[in-house]
Amino acid sequence: MNPVWVGVDVGKEHHWACVLDAEGRRLLSRRVANDEADLMALLGEVTGLGADRVQWAVDLTTVEAALLLTVLWDHGQSVYYLPGKAVSRAAAGYRSEGKTDAKDARVIADQARMRRDLAELRPTDDLVVELRMLTTRRADLVADRTRALNRLRQHLTAICPALERAANPTGQRAWVVLLSRYQRPKAIRRAGVTRLTGVLTGLGVRDRTAAAVARAAVGAAKAQTARLPGEDIAADLVAGLAKEVMDLDGRITELDSAIETRFRRHRQAVVITSLPGMGFRLGAEFLAAVGDLGLFTSPDQLAAYAGLAPVPHDSGKRTGRLHKATRYHRGLRRALFMAALTAIRCCPTSRAYYDKKPGEGKRPVQALMALAGRRVNVLWALLRDNREYHASPPITAQAA
Template sequence: MEVGLGKLWVGIDVGKETHWAFAMDSDGNRILSRRVANDEAAVSQLLADVTALEADEVTWAVDLTTVESALLLAILWDHQQRVMYLPGKAVNHAAAGYRSEGKTDAKDARIIADQARMRRDLAELRPTDELILELRLLTGRRTDLVCDRTRTINRLRQQLTAICPALERAADIAHQRGWVLLLSRYQRPKAIRRAGTARLISLLTSLGVREQTATTVASAAVAAAKTQTTRLPGEDVAAELAAELAKEVMRLDEQIAELDSAIEARFRRHRFAEVITSMPGIGFRLGAEFLAAAGDPGWFASADHLAAYAGLAPVPNDSGKRTGRLHRPQRYNRALRRVFYMSALTSIRCCPTSRAYYDRKRTEGKGAKGATIALARRRVNVLWALLRDNRTWEPTAATTAARAA
């Protein structure tokens, strides 16, 4: 191999079991191309081989930042290597400009290296703080559990329809814990009628449901059960499945509550926790999601930079005589956009300043969604300024902070 190279670019096509590494020089000539197992010894050997080339500057580029690349990135960062990120979608788009119609790991790695050599708009990956990584794992797990809960509730509703459609319509399973507790014990209309309102109220209150809520749930359940005396085919099996699904919802609720405690405990340890939650509409959950999505807030040089990363900075969509039109960018962090959008929705209800800004945008002709997005964009300015100055939000300073950003 040639010694004393100038600049070197190493593209890594990341895989679960193996990666493919392709190194090229400033002229695009292949220096190295080989498969690398996703284990410490193989990755360390690749790093040693690249280091032995004695290049003046080495830039690594990867197409994934998921768990498959965790070991690779950790080793590179431990050795102070510069790592760039080229999204997989960009690799696929660029592939059309390279010879060979076939897709191989070696070709993808070459494309990644070549794109890193030519492009100047790639984002640099930086080591993730341990606390932020923990929040990323915990919030990701919470999202999975919430999705599981939604699917389980949908299945439970399907089983209730097979037993008593009126009961399914009356049951507010997603928001009322009392309904889940009741359905874990009673599912058939006949059994609910026999139990009666008083017994059901007593049962629910003994399980920790407030008396007023227990009365509402029990009364609605008995009223729905009285509308149907016909026994549907398969009712017994459907009732057993409904009881099992109701208990599964209860288990998921317990797991989500435990995760919330773990998320809050870690989030409160972050140096910007008080600053972030001082913003109206952002509690510890959205705050944790913000840190998980954005990483270190200090990485963003300006509020515009943060807004662009969140997909809240529209880009031009001009063509021919059609000018002045804007649209959402294709490359942005969807989780971060969700944080600002959901916090804006919440702030409209709880913050007079946000409500006034939202109403002003509505009077200017924007729809509800457009006005909310405009508010979310403004909140990016405010939050970035607060993080920059390391101070908490104050109503009188909100407008000044937004303008200063």
């Protein structure tokens, strides 16, 4: 046997590759440009060493490593993943206090040589890659919308605090539409309820909602006759931010349509959405986070990846203590948590399990986490068997 291990410290413009033999001796260490020609040259150098087995390891799986991984997979190479945090911790046990790409690459290669618990990476389905990009972009737009709404409320307070208290731009689109046209208390009082209602209905707001928002806006505007300093500038800023929120709403809606279209094309989309609380959006986030379910040999591994499995914290005679995990996939945990939160409203079985937890000393968030962890077992079994969820187990011929 003549195996070698290749550690690659992934970068945006360049990578650094280090090759070690079975004794940990360095056979090659150099910078590699993040382009196909240089990566092919590196692959040729490694295979030219005459090793009968080559194992690659990387510290990132993001877009910076996409070309590298594609080249390696296209040529039948085995690639393993060592998280960046694990590299940083392991580097403390190697000589020199400094941090360089060359040192990190050697640490990655050496850890891959010694460890047997690294997860092997597999080529990702194009559909999953697309969902990952779309869900990430949607999260960015939602964050932009939240920031715009916070700034809008701040500037609206500088115009009329009563109007800011009455407004609900976060939960009602009608308020955003109104504030894109009217911001000053004087203008709102002059327009009156009837005219404001007509403007809102003309812009697509339902009659009942338009009338309620118009009455609330006029009532708040009548509570203040004083003109605050900087009102004109603040009004322009509020109008601009309201239009920005409306534009973001439209872009988020377009993304939702693209996400749903691609998610429905996945072979297990029906299985995932059959679980109560798991709609197309959360299902897409689940697929984007998990990728290939075959990487998880048990539901416990999936729960640990989502941070839903408690971690032991024993020391000496102190045993049996558990604490919350700190290393997990945030996106996967969010998707499973939100699905559980929805399930307690629409699924009697989930609600009964959730209601039982306070009697066991669990706080509401802990009860939700316990429910999410329980549902991981169900979802994993459904995906493994490729069957849809049913509230009551099917009656078999033997049971009948």
